[in-house]
Amino acid sequence: MKNALNYYYNLITNDIHQIDKTYSFSVNNEPYLFILSERQPNEINSLYEISTNLFKQNIYTHQIIPNNNRELITMINNEPYILLKLYINSDTKITFDDLILYNYFISNNHTKTLNKNNWRDLWMQKMDYYEEQIREFGVKYPLMRESFSYFIGLTETGIMLLQGFKDDSQLVISHKRINSNTTLFDLYNPLNFIIDSKSRNICEYIKSMFFNDKISAEQIKQYLQYAGFNSSELYLFFVRLFYPSFYFDIYDDIIYNQKKEKELLHIIAKIPDYERLIKELYLYLKNYITLPEIEWIIKI
Secondary structure, three states, rough: HHHHHHHHHOOOOOOOOEOOOOOEEEOOOOEEEEEEEEOOOOHHHHHHHHHHHHOOOOOOOOOOOOOOOOOOOOEEEEEEEEEEEEEOOOEEOOHHHHHHHOEEEEOOOHHHHOOOHHHHHHHHHHHHHHHHHHHHHHHOHHHHHHHHHHHHHHHHHHHHOOHHHHHHHHEEEEEEOOOOOOEEEHHOHHHHHHEOHHHHHHHHHHHHHHHOOHHHHHHHHHHHHHHOOOOOOOOHHHHHHOOOOHHHHHHHHOOOOOOHHHHHHHHHHHHHHHHHHHHHHHHHOOOOOOOOOOOHHOOO
């Protein structure tokens, strides 16, 4: 890899650290990361423009470095790699304040390639995918098979709530997945960027904190007061509570043999508490926005 970095980027280093297919190194005491890309080429172009514009505004997002051919993607052994110059190389876990500060509005130039705010369509597609998958793998994973219907039903409530909803909120730079283990390095990594409502990051963070026993309902209410959401963003925050990313992320890892099925036990055990949380936030948010009657929540 040392020769490839010299050939493609004119970078000379003798100290490269490899973890799987990720290479970290420094040149003149400046840290770099050469990483396998999971993003589409058209997305990389938009991510490059966004990160460059942020950097010009003194927002120290990691920078995607073009190679000597002015290409953002470098093929190494037929695999696409991206070179990042790192500016906030910290494994410190993010806080709610970090997420509030990271609300940068985005122009419409990049919405076509990176926009993920059409939740209803995306969730419906995912449900079709998961339902087909559970038919194929359900016998192998009995705990997943038994719990699956509940979480599909939870998602269907979220889909119902989005029916006919008119979103007037402005899109911001968001992230593919934020959770309680997200670091500052992850937050400022453009390869994690998408475009979405600013309620996305905060809701995902809060859900993760809840399932890791790190947050209470009262703290969430305080955060919502501090977040500065408009009525659409409050509504979307509530809707996103019904998308069980905390379950499906583990589900995906089980299918791809990265986690054991027993990892679901903690999630399943917390469901009664999570339902009570949804009800409490439902009653709280009804003081500020219009929410439809959801019979099963009221009966909790």
